[in-house]
Amino acid sequence: MNSPQANTPPQSSAHLECARIAASKPFKDLFAIKRMFIVPAFIFFLLNFIGLAVLVGSAPKLASARVIGTVNVAYLFAIAQFVLGWTIAGLYLIASAKFDRLTKDIIAQVDLRQIDPTQINAPSGGN
Amino acid sequence: MSVSLAVFLAFVVSTLGITWWAAKRSRGASAYFAAGRRITAWQNGFAVAGDFMSAASFLGLIGLIALQGFDGIFYSVGGFVAFVTILLVVAEPLRNTGKYTMGDVLAYRLQPRPVRALAALSTLTIATLYMIAQMVGAGALVALLLAGSGIGYNTAVVGVGVLMMVYVVFGGMLATTWVQIIKAMLLMACTVVLAVLVLRHFHFHLLDFFAAASQIAYHSKGELVVKDFLQPGLRYHPPHGPLDLLSLSLIFCFGTAGLPHILVKFYTVPDAKTARNSVVWAMILIGSYYVMTSIIGLGAAVLLGPDDIVAHGGTNVAGPRLAQVLGGDIFLAVVSAVAFATILAVVAGVMISASTSFAHDFWTNVIHRGVERKHGESVFVARIAALAVGAASILIAIALGPTSNVLILATFGLAVAAAANFPVLALSIYWRRFSTGGAVAGLTAGLLATIGLIVVGPTLMGVDPPGAVRHLIQAKPWFPLENVGIVSVPLGFLAAIVVSLLSPELSAEAKFDELTVRANTGLGAERASAH
Numbered sequence: 001m002n003s004p005q006a007n008t009p010p011q012s013s014a015h016l017e018c019a020r021i022a023a024s025k026p027f028k029d030l031f032a033i034k035r036m037f038i039v040p041a042f043i044f045f046l047l048n049f050i051g052l053a054v055l056v057g058s059a060p061k062l063a064s065a066r067v068i069g070t071v072n073v074a075y076l077f078a079i080a081q082f083v084l085g086w087t088i089a090g091l092y093l094i095a096s097a098k099f100d101r102l103t104k105d106i107i108a109q110v111d112l113r114q115i116d117p118t119q120i121n122a123p124s125g126g127n
Numbered sequence: 128m129s130v131s132l133a134v135f136l137a138f139v140v141s142t143l144g145i146t147w148w149a150a151k152r153s154r155g156a157s158a159y160f161a162a163g164r165r166i167t168a169w170q171n172g173f174a175v176a177g178d179f180m181s182a183a184s185f186l187g188l189i190g191l192i193a194l195q196g197f198d199g200i201f202y203s204v205g206g207f208v209a210f211v212t213i214l215l216v217v218a219e220p221l222r223n224t225g226k227y228t229m230g231d232v233l234a235y236r237l238q239p240r241p242v243r244a245l246a247a248l249s250t251l252t253i254a255t256l257y258m259i260a261q262m263v264g265a266g267a268l269v270a271l272l273l274a275g276s277g278i279g280y281n282t283a284v285v286g287v288g289v290l291m292m293v294y295v296v297f298g299g300m301l302a303t304t305w306v307q308i309i310k311a312m313l314l315m316a317c318t319v320v321l322a323v324l325v326l327r328h329f330h331f332h333l334l335d336f337f338a339a340a341s342q343i344a345y346h347s348k349g350e351l352v353v354k355d356f357l358q359p360g361l362r363y364h365p366p367h368g369p370l371d372l373l374s375l376s377l378i379f380c381f382g383t384a385g386l387p388h389i390l391v392k393f394y395t396v397p398d399a400k401t402a403r404n405s406v407v408w409a410m411i412l413i414g415s416y417y418v419m420t421s422i423i424g425l426g427a428a429v430l431l432g433p434d435d436i437v438a439h440g441g442t443n444v445a446g447p448r449l450a451q452v453l454g455g456d457i458f459l460a461v462v463s464a465v466a467f468a469t470i471l472a473v474v475a476g477v478m479i480s481a482s483t484s485f486a487h488d489f490w491t492n493v494i495h496r497g498v499e500r501k502h503g504e505s506v507f508v509a510r511i512a513a514l515a516v517g518a519a520s521i522l523i524a525i526a527l528g529p530t531s532n533v534l535i536l537a538t539f540g541l542a543v544a545a546a547a548n549f550p551v552l553a554l555s556i557y558w559r560r561f562s563t564g565g566a567v568a569g570l571t572a573g574l575l576a577t578i579g580l581i582v583v584g585p586t587l588m589g590v591d592p593p594g595a596v597r598h599l600i601q602a603k604p605w606f607p608l609e610n611v612g613i614v615s616v617p618l619g620f621l622a623a624i625v626v627s628l629l630s631p632e633l634s635a636e637a638k639f640d641e642l643t644v645r646a647n648t649g650l651g652a653e654r655a656s657a658h
Contacts, residue, residue, distance in 0.1 A: 070357060
């Protein structure tokens, strides 16, 4: 099986079928709820991490302020990045259960022969 | 030393067994390049974690924390951060729209030949930078462990190089993945034991441990100083330090999400959902690993002291030496053997991503326009490429010898990935108006800016007193920062965006809906092989 996507001319049946899916309401809904989770989570996490660098660089006094024993703000903020990363990963796993369900519904409506005829008759994808 | 040799030989024998098993099973390109796409989520999680937990993040990171405290800990946080980028932005679309390499995703909408040629070039650049770092780590370990045994730096480098070639040439991605899984387990186990031993020294009173870490006495420029190692600023101090740190954090946000040897791992799983779950596995492993390395690194600062570390083997062997102090010669042997296994496994992982990109992107798709003239040709070319790059890296490593901190070296590879690979990868998945011209401009600008600024920066340029020459170029650095991300990452994005807007490409825009549908639904994605 040669890579189907690389050689597909824009006017193929797969192209038309994908254009139809892209314009359909279920797909637009899926895309919208995915974006609603991913964009804010991603931006929040990155800003938070860059915030650590900015805090350490611009407010060394605050960063070195001790909170518990000799443990300071900078160290706690650093360790908090791990906790925040894990939390976002957990929330994403929960949210993606819904993404997967919606995706399944979309695929059920698709004529798979239009997308990639090679995968209907040939169960082995090895090449 | 004999224990070290025994542990290392056990690892080599079992991984060669895996290679033999993988070689028997490996038939065809999908099996060789992508392990037949049958790796499970936890397996891939360990393999990705293993790929990332290199000599740099074991030997280099512990040494950096032991000498520079919090500023080293910033590297451990940074290493973890990009996995959120991979999870949310990269892993699933990559798995759904590509076949073996990042170049596949770019070529989906864009003119395949120019973008694949440049993607292969940046992949080989990153691979070389990573490889140098790993080989230097191997050399430093040997200098510590086997001094006086007759096995020198050169022999060790050749040994690592040859073994790595055997894994890659005969076992392909399946063998490389399993080597990586086993190594990740060994490294995690060693790290847990080392962290527990450090804390046991303080009777598991965390606050006592941190109190000790806040009063580290050592000699700096001939004077005895006492520093709080939890306090930032030991490495990145004014005037340029704060900007350098910000620059570094930009590299960390995106770098790993553009590393070829991490990206290829997501083609080894059957579907996007497994890819997603494997990132979460990797995040759990890497996150807990990095929390523990911060304890081990500070532990080395407290229990060995910076003076002792600098005097005995230097920054790259602080971890193994801490193991010797806490667990005796046997534990030193085990930790060193595992560190060696780590180097071996990561070099193999980097190697296979480089040879895959050369064979699939450059040979098959650029030179021969996507047509495999003979069945099995691309695998054959990949094997030859692995031999060639392996031989070249052995020679470079021997020429360089053990020099600076391996983590800093590896971070240069990360900088190329953040400025060249990540912008074009993200834009080709998420931006309708992205064009071939934009991809070429982004990859070129990111690559040239990163390498150029590193060359004229303080790592390679500087004026040293006579007799203590440390810099390659004896002149005042033209660029003040060690980390170039603050210029190169925005430049990579900007070049890609501006040139795309100036050179619209209708065919690329027309395929955007198709790419979006495939990326989000997995329709038409490459499947796992049947057996």
